[in-house]
Amino acid sequence: MVASLRDNDELQLNAYCDGELDPVSASEFERRLASDQPLKARYDRLLSLRQAVRSLPQLDMPAGLQARIQSRLDAERPGNVTVLRQRSWSFQALAAAAVLGAVVSSAVMMTIERYGQREEVASEVVAGHIRGLLAPQPFDIASSDRHTVKPWFTARLPESPRVPDLTAQGFALLGGRVDVIGRDPVATIVYKHAAHTVSVTTLRPGQSVPEQAIAGYNVRSWSDAHFTYIAVSDLPSADLATFERAFSAEAPVPEIK
């Protein structure tokens, strides 16, 4: 029993060092850390181990490696892949493969185009967040009352999202602003968590972007039937995940106008 408690501590300690605890568990853990000397000693030891590992000298990539890879790929002629696996193909099979190849290739292109567009969407959303932070305030309408923010959006935008109140979950509503993504004005809801600002930009559904960091801001997106939400913040990605859960739990059905 004692051993398993200690194991659990060890896991929590590691997760805390790695910034993987949710905000609530992290602050609980910090309270324990402040009063538990042996735990604090283990924490310091882990940090100094991390420091030692991270300061190990790293070999740089050999200068010519990328060029060698490029020329090796140049030597890969189309069809090589299939030739490797298939020794005796009939002409019929080859023709079928050519058709399939064309189909697959256009699928790849579409995927990549979509990927490119989405990258752009993500960086525009982050740009909106940064602009908000640089402005005297990160919102156009300041209100901690969701019943003020929602009508403000409705008056300006064709589609406006629900504005959930997440104060109980640790994210206080600051207000809202209109960002322009591509050519479309869209609603962005702004929350505050401790000293961190979280912007949630709402787009038409189907535009979710991969989880990523842009210019030092974490980006996380999710969708429901009516919107794709892109959250941007300098919060650690684990905290942003907590935010997503809180937001989704509070905004299950968009209002019908």
Place this chain on the structure above:
Amino acid sequence: MSVPIVQNKDERSAFDEVFLPHLPEAYRLAQWLTGNASDAEDIVQEAALRAYRGIKTFGAVNARAWSLTIVRNTAFSWLTKNRPKTVVFMNDLSATEQQELEREGPHGTRIETPEETALFKADAEEVQKAMAQLPAQFREVIVLREINQMNYRDIAEITNVPIGTVMSRLSRGRQLLIALLGDRK
């Protein structure tokens, strides 16, 4: 036939976009997994080829994790082939053995982390040696976490184990490192 040429060009630009940006990181990971610069170069070249051939399987979700997964898998098959003794695959072990390794480290003894080992002076050579002594599956999570600075979810994806296993391996791996470094004092 013009179709395959076009296709080839598309795959190439996809490769350039998806895999190439992560090349320096890929090299660093391979170097840590093999402990050797020229092996790392072979592995990265091989991984690049695999990535290029498999670029269609890239799901446009996380290019970095996708690329490093290929590097990691290439490194492990290389290690199995060239240095079979250094790689103990978890899947080859019985459930009990797996649990023992996860819980107790590689030598069947419970890891005793010396309480007096408080802080480590960054003696690079000793830390490097200790890292090299770690069993591969502990070393890789530590490298992915500390050197590549990936989060648990990505590490789980790359090493193809549940997040809980990533957590226990990180914790055990660090305890092992502390024990190894403590022994030298």
